[in-house]
Amino acid sequence: MKAIQFECPIDNFPGFRADAVLDDTVYEVLVESRDARRLRSALMEMARVASSKKVNRVVLVLEEPSITISRLHGEWEGAASVIRPDLFVRLSMVIRQSGKWSGIPASPNDNEVPMLEEIIRHEIATRPASLNRSSEAHYEILRILIHQWLLGKGPIAVSSLMEISGTSHPTVSRSLERFDHYLKRHSDRSVELRSFPRDEWTRLLAVSDEVRGTVRFADRSGQARSPESLFRRLRQLQRQDIAVGGVLGAKHYQPSLDLVGNPRLDISIHSGRKIADLSFVERLDPGLEKTVRRDESPTLVIHTIRRAESLFQPGEDCLPWADPVECLLDLHEARLESQALEFLNSFPATKGRPS
Amino acid sequence: MSHDASVKLISPSAVLKQVADAIPEDFRQNIIIVGSLAAGYYFFADNPKLQVRTKDVDCLLSPRIEAISAGQAVADRLFAEHWQLRTEGDWGKAGDASMPVNKLPVVRLHPPGSTEWFIELLTVPESESDLERKDIRLVTSQGHFSLCSFGFLSLAEFQPIMTPFGIAIARPETMALANLLHHPAIGREIMSSLIAGRSIKRSNKDLGRVLAIARLAEAKEEDSLQNWPTLWTAALQNRFPTIWRSLVRQVGSGLRQLLRPENEADLEEARHTCAYGLLVSQAPTLKLLEVTGQRLIQDAIVPLEMLGQAS
Numbered sequence: 001m002k003a004i005q006f007e008c009p010i011d012n013f014p015g016f017r018a019d020a021v022l023d024d025t026v027y028e029v030l031v032e033s034r035d036a037r038r039l040r041s042a043l044m045e046m047a048r049v050a051s052s053k054k055v056n057r058v059v060l061v062l063e064e065p066s067i068t069i070s071r072l073h074g075e076w077e078g079a080a081s082v083i084r085p086d087l088f089v090r091l092s093m094v095i096r097q098s099g100k101w102s103g104i105p106a107s108p109n110d111n112e113v114p115m116l117e118e119i120i121r122h123e124i125a126t127r128p129a130s131l132n133r134s135s136e137a138h139y140e141i142l143r144i145l146i147h148q149w150l151l152g153k154g155p156i157a158v159s160s161l162m163e164i165s166g167t168s169h170p171t172v173s174r175s176l177e178r179f180d181h182y183l184k185r186h187s188d189r190s191v192e193l194r195s196f197p198r199d200e201w202t203r204l205l206a207v208s209d210e211v212r213g214t215v216r217f218a219d220r221s222g223q224a225r226s227p228e229s230l231f232r233r234l235r236q237l238q239r240q241d242i243a244v245g246g247v248l249g250a251k252h253y254q255p256s257l258d259l260v261g262n263p264r265l266d267i268s269i270h271s272g273r274k275i276a277d278l279s280f281v282e283r284l285d286p287g288l289e290k291t292v293r294r295d296e297s298p299t300l301v302i303h304t305i306r307r308a309e310s311l312f313q314p315g316e317d318c319l320p321w322a323d324p325v326e327c328l329l330d331l332h333e334a335r336l337e338s339q340a341l342e343f344l345n346s347f348p349a350t351k352g353r354p355s
Numbered sequence: 356m357s358h359d360a361s362v363k364l365i366s367p368s369a370v371l372k373q374v375a376d377a378i379p380e381d382f383r384q385n386i387i388i389v390g391s392l393a394a395g396y397y398f399f400a401d402n403p404k405l406q407v408r409t410k411d412v413d414c415l416l417s418p419r420i421e422a423i424s425a426g427q428a429v430a431d432r433l434f435a436e437h438w439q440l441r442t443e444g445d446w447g448k449a450g451d452a453s454m455p456v457n458k459l460p461v462v463r464l465h466p467p468g469s470t471e472w473f474i475e476l477l478t479v480p481e482s483e484s485d486l487e488r489k490d491i492r493l494v495t496s497q498g499h500f501s502l503c504s505f506g507f508l509s510l511a512e513f514q515p516i517m518t519p520f521g522i523a524i525a526r527p528e529t530m531a532l533a534n535l536l537h538h539p540a541i542g543r544e545i546m547s548s549l550i551a552g553r554s555i556k557r558s559n560k561d562l563g564r565v566l567a568i569a570r571l572a573e574a575k576e577e578d579s580l581q582n583w584p585t586l587w588t589a590a591l592q593n594r595f596p597t598i599w600r601s602l603v604r605q606v607g608s609g610l611r612q613l614l615r616p617e618n619e620a621d622l623e624e625a626r627h628t629c630a631y632g633l634l635v636s637q638a639p640t641l642k643l644l645e646v647t648g649q650r651l652i653q654d655a656i657v658p659l660e661m662l663g664q665a666s
Contacts, residue, residue: 100649102616110611221646223570229577286649 004115006122011054018049020119024056027116029123031275034066036075043079043091050087062095063120064278064290069095069102076104096120098217098289099282117279124277134174139204139211140165140307141175145193146201147311147325150347155190166272166308196350205332212268212329213304215278218296221287227265230284230300234267235319237280241270243312245303245322246330250339252321254346259339266330268303268322270310278302301333363471364406364635367396373466374412374474375520379432383521385425387415389477389511391564391633393524397516398571398633405636411463412474415525416502417512422478423493426502430462430476430495438464440497441473449498456490459501478502479509483595507533513590527568528583529590534561535656536602538609541621551631555624562613563625566644567633569651580654587655588662603663607656614648 008021020027026049028042039062046058065072072093080088094103094116101108101116108116144164148156161172176183182197204211219225225233231248243249246266247259269276281288281300288300303326305311312320322330324347331340344350370392375383388396395407416422416429440447441463450459462476480489481504490501510533511525518524538558546555572579587606591599613621623641630638639647 107616221643222640223574223643223646226577232578283653286653287646 010049010052012052019123026055026058027061027119029061031063033062036067039075046091047083047087050090057090060093061116061119099279124275136211137167137171138175141172142200143325147323149193149349150324152348155186155192157190164307164309208329208333215302216291216298217281217288217300218291218298219287220289224299225285227262230265233284235317238318243268243320243322245327249322249327250331250343253324254343257343264299264301266301268305268326270305276304364408365472366406367392368400371396371518372520375522377433377436379428382425382428385416385421386522387417387511387515387525389413389415389525389530394527394568394633396524397527398575408632408635410472412472414474414476415511416476416478419479419481422502426476426493427495433464434497437467441465449500451499456492456501459499461503462500476502478504479512480504483598507536509594510590513593528586531565531568532587534565535606535610538562539605540609541612550628553627555628559621559624560628562609563628566625566647567629570647580651583655584658584662587659600663603659606659607652610648614645
């Protein structure tokens, strides 16, 4: 089997690099595209590439587009009316939505799918995630400090904060200034929290979805797999960059926690500065699809950890646990407020303190 | 074609008991019930309120070497007990010695006083290469019949489940496997009878049966589909020792084709047969069937394909 070439220049198109090329087929990838204008310009670009004598087919690969399938069909028909027919017949679009493939004018066949998935994996792995805004960096540092404090680990050096968060000295310094009144600064350039930073925590809860890149998945089959089943299947994947949080994670840290039942599975994925590849969700359950509706109960909720070090705790059977701060955020996010408070108060640092 | 809107819901346990009681005790060990009655009994025996809609009770005579003697004994006992030949269709009366074996009717008998369902006698293929339909002559007190075998029926012989009535049922997993192997693609053959008023492709009905079994298996025990590849491999190695590896490659192709978006009309036919058959108590949506198929591919078919490559 011939190898896929990535970031490949095309003859007679100076400056243009195809996302992937296999034989005489060129692939262009759009990840999480929301913009119909971007789609239109990609189709025009594809038509231009298709005019090369060395190119036979040009395939636009759409990964998790936010544009509806009917809208995609509309854009496709629009393109057909303006692109030369001899070029247009050489174009196609393939779409992966919640791990499932479709296409215009035809879905990819079973032989093409593994190759398309490799192309998407490569694209996701090499393109940077949207840059951390300073507030996101701030909340990373806040969470690291709370983690340190909850587990009673004592002061942490500013250099360690930089290392774990993956941020620069000025960023860490700016962040520390924002909650200076909660901080105890030591002469060796280390810092620690004096108490639980309630105001900052409340602010974090308000923007938690955005800061953690939370994505919710709901069952579309009407016969959802249980969170326990998803957990067992996650364990089978043997991924070290994915950790279990939520109710299961909280119970791991505090087995006596008053939590009966488990309405959903919360997991954290450590992606650093890259966009998290969520294609593994289909392997947990092909019945899961992304949902943005807050009135819908998700079965699976994924949070992205963007700092340099995950703070995951090794678990049995090769499946790590998310750190306690993520678990606490998960409980709040699931509106398990009393359990979140009980969980928070179960750590040595908070014992005996008023809530 | 005939409408089969009159097909009634029947209790799997009650029918199995009636069939078992009618069969001579010495030959009950030679009977394996296959098809929707067997699946219905496996999944619904604990709940008498759950019934299945079927008109044919397929009785597999096994092993092949005893099929003729068992078939004669069973048919003659049923005739003596006033079971009646099914008259619907072209096979209303027995054949004779002058008729070629492939023109003989199969044994299809209604129980006394009822035409709601009938039993049909079948047997297993003679060898692993015997995948086409084969007829063997069955001479009974009422005339000549065909005892036919075809396809992957021999898989039903693998680890059948004994019922309290003394006859066995085929495992749902092996019935699903036989249906998957029988339809490596969506075929053109149309069922001779309408199903709830609709004309249905045979492959869609049989692949729909696979999806119904998978759905019921998951409902009975979550994640149970993950146990199927090991059992499937053992069954294939046992019944098809020299060609099992090549068979593995065709197990998933028909189902994958059925699930492709452009074949939604075929999946809808499969859904219709499920809603009218094994899943009558909880009619599935198209989405549920699609997801069930994807779960089956993921949990059972892909691992089977990997086992086929590895071992």
